[in-house]
Amino acid sequence: MISMQSTPGIDASNFVSSFNLAFYFMVGIALLFMLGLTVLMLYFVYKYNRKKNSKAVQIEGSVRLEILWTVIPALLTLLMFYFGWSGWKPMTKAPDDAMVVTSTARMWNFSFEYENGKSSPELVVPVNTPVKINLVALDVIHSLFIPAFRIKSDMVPGRETMMWFLPQREGQYDLYCAEYCGLQHSYMTSVVKVVSQEEYLKWYTDTTAVTTATEGSAPGAEGLAILKNRGCNACHTSDGSKLVGPSYLDLRFGEKLIVLRDGKETEVTVDETYIINSIYDPNSEIVKGYPKGLMQSYKGVVPEDEITKIIEYLKSLNEEQ
């Protein structure tokens, strides 16, 4: 876990120092006031205890004091505001020469698309290059949060938003979804890998990366790798257990399945067309007993040739038994 260590001198991103300034300034003032006021209170309670002081002196107040303790906190809070504002201002505009990555969030995974069409479940960026991330959410609101970089931005469906940062130290950092988005919200995590320029270039130009991470050569291994990469397994299992959607194991090719179409129960045969339809238009046919509206269409995301491989894998599941 490298993420939060402040190794020699260099901050993980350009926003760390402005956060620290704003944060520790306020913590300092807070401690000062809290300590002072607590001590004062305890002192009064001790000094003016009824056992020692049986008669109170009636003091109605003091306008001078009231002004004093209005003005001083007001000035201090203005300063607090200023540090917060000046640290935040640069976040709103990315430098023109920033490299652009598009992050797409859906329940419950992130994917990162690069300008050459490369897509990755992890964010890989070169050190010392400003990175601008266009944020896209497909279903509900998510939020991209990289604690080590001290930045976060909501991803709102239907809105174009962005965030940017300058990674300054190589390493691997956690990346979280910070806006509650349903069942697997706490598993909607990934990592940021900040690597050297050379390493990045090597990674960036290697376009085979996604599907070669095969799990041996068992039948359907490629399909399984695709399911993993696309985040399907966040909701579907291979062992028959129920997560959010139905398990892959319940798909018996050639057999009938009861689904809800337009709210009416209908029988369909499990075949290739059914699988393709379930991926491209998931809400048109909902397996009985499952809620509607949770899965978004993967049309244009998962190409047909990947689906063929997925089907290969799905078929292999029931053959094994």
Added chain:
Amino acid sequence: MEEHRDDLASKTGMWLFLFTEMLLFGGLFIVYSVYRYINADAFHLAAHELSVPIGTINTIILLISSATIAMSITAIQKENKKLSLLLLTITVLLGLTFLVNKYFEWGHHIKEGIYPGSSALSLRGHGDVLFYGLYYFMTGLHALHIIIGLIFIGFIARMIIHDKITSDNHVLLENSGLYWHLVDLIWIFLFPLFYLIT
């Protein structure tokens, strides 16, 4: 416990309540203006599809009914119980007519397949979806207020019959009048927003 009467308190309470009602619709007016701002053209076109004559008739109906309930208060102050009851009955009838009109208006749109969630509506684009969504929601909520108002007036009429409301104790009647004026007032806002501004 002997409850002492404080008409001013009762009226103040009613005014405050009306204030919250206004804010309730106020929230909707904010939503309306935001979406109108985003979808100016679609709202513009969709407004043409509403029937201005029916809207106008309904506006007139409500205005008259506001007048009749106000007159009913004057009548009770002058100890004319019969006239007061008659005017209340007219108010109720006018309210019912409003609802019947509304029923036909909604029914017409629904027959054309224009209602929230319908496929015909979803084909027409975001602006229309929002316009009709707001239209049904806001006029629906308003109609609900009319219904509540009618029930309220019904109870008041019963109290007048049983002499629970008299010339020197008519704050409840006044409150029902205030409520009815509010319902009227909200319609005065709804009418131009949906039917007239095009």
Added chain:
Amino acid sequence: MSVTAGMTEPSYLEFKGKYKGIFSWIFSTDHKRIALLYLFSILSLFAIGATLGLLMKFELIAPGKTIMDAKAYNAFFTLHGIIMIFAVVIPGLPAVFGNFMLPILIGAKDVAFPRLNLFSWYLYVAGVLLVVIAQFTGDQAPDTGWTFYAPYSFRTAGNMLPAVFGAFVLGFSSILTGLNFLVTIHRMRAPGMTWLKMPLFPWTLYATAWIQLLATPIVGITLLMIVAERLFNIGFFDPTLGGDPVLYQHLFWTYSHPAVYIMILPAMGAISEIIPTFARKIIFGYKFMVASSLLIAFVGYFVWGHHMFTANMSGQALYVFSLLTFLVAIPSAIKVFNWISTMYKASIDLQTPFFWAMAFILVFMIGGFSGLILGSLAADVHLHDTHFVVAHFHFIVFGGTGFSFFAAMHHWYPKITGKMYDTAWANTGLTVLFIGFITLYLPMFYMGVKGMPRRYFDYDEVFHASNIISSMGSWVLYAGLLITVINLFISLKRGKQAPANPWGGSTLEWTIPSPPPVENFEETPIITKGPYSYN
């Protein structure tokens, strides 16, 4: 002022009205009985909400699944949040102590609309029932968090309709209580009680009532829109139909930020009653205390955007919200300074309520300052939706409103029940509770700064150690609360008879017998002096 000697009139607890048994309570329009109805409903709900919190802390003691799965956890914090916010702390002080004490403190026989008052309680119960029904019907318990953010709130399979509608009904109950108090304060003050002779607790209730009246309808309509959205697919906040989910957040926080001042203002008011009573001294800067209450209520309307710093609003709006957030802290600061100054040259009687008030000031400062940190743009971008926020609001909601609730409970217990409680046990309870409280919530600040998001069922190993400490704190807290509550319950039977004025207070409630007679005052008091006139 008339001090009633002997108990000629029956007390409100013994009074025999038209109805018997339980009906003499649930049909009663006596503000004191209604206050107790609220007290018991709220305490029961608090016990449920707190137990949910305890179970969540069990779950979080280690990464991965401990005692429940993610589905249950999500349902738990949703129910915990809804109960605690809408059914415990928002009605809390106004509905219980406001109802009981407001008429007495201003020298009235009851609130302006006693029947409406009872009706508010019915609405409250109905709202709570709806929320509870939502848990046990439908496919799945609601799982959106108490904020019901769109579009998730109409995508989820959770049974949202009754829950959201329940919150709407609870809102209406709150509006009617506020309306009742406003009219009561305007119309029913005893002769001679000018505005500036009114005690501070009624003043804070007055400011609160305005917020209830002006802000609650907005959330009411917003929740109704969510209901409509789920029922008819209207598209108000659904991006696929052209709606704007961020608009939902604006509407929600337009109410829910002012709502946090609904929670804290009466809490501050109760503390402002307790400190002068035990210091035997006039409150320092009475007029500034009044003004700051009104100021908090007013400025509180314009800062809601600080919950949405990362939601991508337009840039300009953001720093206006940040600036105003800092400004709203100043009237709170004025209050803290005045409370402490009241102790200067006082004659302090260290009783349990005073200890609670001191504990309140401590945790309120921690909660308040953490709020300031969140109000700072650069800091909030990192801290938003982490456990730092969770720590902030538990410090200020539980630590502020909750502690003040218990302070008020110990302060007015003799008046309400006619019994004294066991001071030694009460102080022990507070000490244990305080230690547990700090152990539970302080580590959450640390976790938040380290980046642990909130509403996380599972977390990274780095957060493990602090979570263990925090979870253990919840057990200590539990013990402390149990001691406190059990002590109060036992004292109902065993406690000594309470005199009319056990603490030597100078406000009107101490001039009548404990427990008060049905009509509060035998003859209407005539007010000639300010509320905290000692000597």
